[in-house]
Amino acid sequence: MNTIEYRLPQERRRVTEFPGPRSAALAERRKAVVGAGVASTLPVYVADADGGVIVDVDGNSLIDLGAGIAVTSVGASNPTVVDAVREQVGHFTHTCFMIAPYEGYIEVAEKLAELTPGDHDKRSVLFNSGAEAVENAVKIARHATGRDAVVVFDHAYHGRTNLTMALTAKSMPYKSGFGPFAPEVYRVPMSYPFREGLNVDGSEISGAQAAARAISVIEKQIGADNVAALLIEPIQGEGGFIVPADGFLPALSAWARAHGVVFIADEVQTGFTRTGAWFASEHEGIVPDLITMAKGIAGGLPLAAVTGRAELIDAVHPGGLGGTYGGNPVACAAALASMEQMETLDLNGRARAIEDTVTSRLTALADEIDIIGEVRGRGAMLAVEFVLPGGGRAPDAEATKSIAALALQDGVVILTCGTYGNVIRLLPPLVISDALLDEALTVLENSIRIVAEEN
Numbered sequence: 116m117n118t119i120e121y122r123l124p125q126e127r128r129r130v131t132e133f134p135g136p137r138s139a140a141l142a143e144r145r146k147a148v149v150g151a152g153v154a155s156t157l158p159v160y161v162a163d164a165d166g167g168v169i170v171d172v173d174g175n176s177l178i179d180l181g182a183g184i185a186v187t188s189v190g191a192s193n194p195t196v197v198d199a200v201r202e203q204v205g206h207f208t209h210t211c212f213m214i215a216p217y218e219g220y221i222e223v224a225e226k227l228a229e230l231t232p233g234d235h236d237k238r239s240v241l242f243n244s245g246a247e248a249v250e251n252a253v254k255i256a257r258h259a260t261g262r263d264a265v266v267v268f269d270h271a272y273h274g275r276t277n278l279t280m281a282l283t284a285k286s287m288p289y290k291s292g293f294g295p296f297a298p299e300v301y302r303v304p305m306s307y308p309f310r311e312g313l314n315v316d317g318s319e320i321s322g323a324q325a326a327a328r329a330i331s332v333i334e335k336q337i338g339a340d341n342v343a344a345l346l347i348e349p350i351q352g353e354g355g356f357i358v359p360a361d362g363f364l365p366a367l368s369a370w371a372r373a374h375g376v377v378f379i380a381d382e383v384q385t386g387f388t389r390t391g392a393w394f395a396s397e398h399e400g401i402v403p404d405l406i407t408m409a410k411g412i413a414g415g416l417p418l419a420a421v422t423g424r425a426e427l428i429d430a431v432h433p434g435g436l437g438g439t440y441g442g443n444p445v446a447c448a449a450a451l452a453s454m455e456q457m458e459t460l461d462l463n464g465r466a467r468a469i470e471d472t473v474t475s476r477l478t479a480l481a482d483e484i485d486i487i488g489e490v491r492g493r494g495a496m497l498a499v500e501f502v503l504p505g506g507g508r509a510p511d512a513e514a515t516k517s518i519a520a521l522a523l524q525d526g527v528v529i530l531t532c533g534t535y536g537n538v539i540r541l542l543p544p545l546v547i548s549d550a551l552l553d554e555a556l557t558v559l560e561n562s563i564r565i566v567a568e569e570n
């Protein structure tokens with residue numbers, strides 16, 4: 116990695132209990148005014164963040180293995196991004212691209228055309244959040260095909276708006292009590308190698324077989340001719356960092372092409388060097404018709420995009436897509452600086468190096484500890500799935516929660532995920548130093564050992 120200069124000391128430092136007095140006071144104020152429906156993982160409040168650390172209002176410095184859910188890949192205050200944002204806000208913060216357009220939006224679209232898979236003619240439209248990008252990809256697919264049905268998968272996560280709640284699989288906490296949901300959304304089986312049955316001869320279900328299973332459900336229960344879009348995360352995020360079996364995505368993509376179905380890759384979490392490639396679709400050699408992006412794209416500023424085949428996106432009438440803030444100029448400036456940093460710092464290479472470090476340590480631990488069911492993931496999108504002791508695969512959400520809580524008490528921010536709540540996911544900022552990553556892994560390993568012994 117071409118080195119980055121850190122502004123804050125890259126260290127784990129605990130000076131108070133969690134939460135310290137200032138955080139505790141903020142928690143009290145929050146209770147009186149912030150809606151209870153918004154929950155926070157950390158009990159502490161942030162004063163500063165840089166590289167691999169988050170510093171709280173009491174002066175504690177925590178190692179960040181979450182990056183604000185895969186957002187701050189280039190760091191939470193990357194100097195190049197900060198400079199670009201400062202420069203842009205000094206000129207104009209907003210004019211609305213639908214009213215008074217500006218170059219930054221076009222530059223982002225040019226960059227996305229260059230970086231996304233495929234050398235076909237591409238167009239992009241910019242939005243504010245991942246959910247908004249997904250909604251718009253569905254709008255585009257329906258408009259372009261004249262069809263209604265949208266196919267999604269078990270364990271999928273696509274957002275919290277009304278349409279994207281329908282697309283998301285998990286009821287609690289995302290959907291429960293918030294219906295009715297948007298119609299014409301159909302869920303089909305995913306390829307989840309760790310939780311698949313076996314073939315009668317004892318062999319594993321292949322990616323091609325898992326795809327055939329999903330396709331059969333689509334053809335029998337929906338009808339290929341009714342399907343506007345097939346929407347899938349190439350590696351599922353919130354659902355548990357599920358990497359489908361090899362061949363699953365290519366088979367689905369080929370089927371979609373053959374039936375005039377728009378293949379949408381939701382790369383909101385996997386995109387922008389997170390998995391060691393610009394987009395996770397590249398690992399399987401697929402070229403999606405549309406790609407949804409957000410999170411890592413703009414170094415922490417809210418920006419999202421749909422990029423894809425010109426003939427699909429341009430099928431929409433002028434004025435059919437947009438929004439007040441979509442492609443905000445400050446967010447565009449941040450995105451251009453972030454993408455430049457990903458190239459300059461070779462964050463794809465960095466993500467692959469993180470994969471090597473983390474997987475070698477955690478797979479070694481898995482040999483000793485039977486509550487580790489599987490270590491998986493790609494690049495710096497890595498996970499450990501926990502199971503009850505005894506050699507089976509029954510999920511253990513309690514142990515998972517305890518491990519994350521212990522690590523947090525020890526000053527390492529670790530997120531969980533998964534349909535069964537039994538997956539620890541590691542999403543460090545890609546600019547984290549080797550020393551800090553090693554230290555965080557030692558804390559995680561200790562937490563796992565402690566909980567495994569208690570079990």
Ligand code: PLZ
Pocket residue numbers: 184243244245246247249272273274275348352353381382383384385409410
């Ligand atoms: N698609 C694949 O991962 C966001 C959500 C956290 P927004 N994932 C984190 C939470 O509990 O709300 C996500 C995603 C994929 C879409 C989204 C939605 O992106 O920017 O949160 O709307």
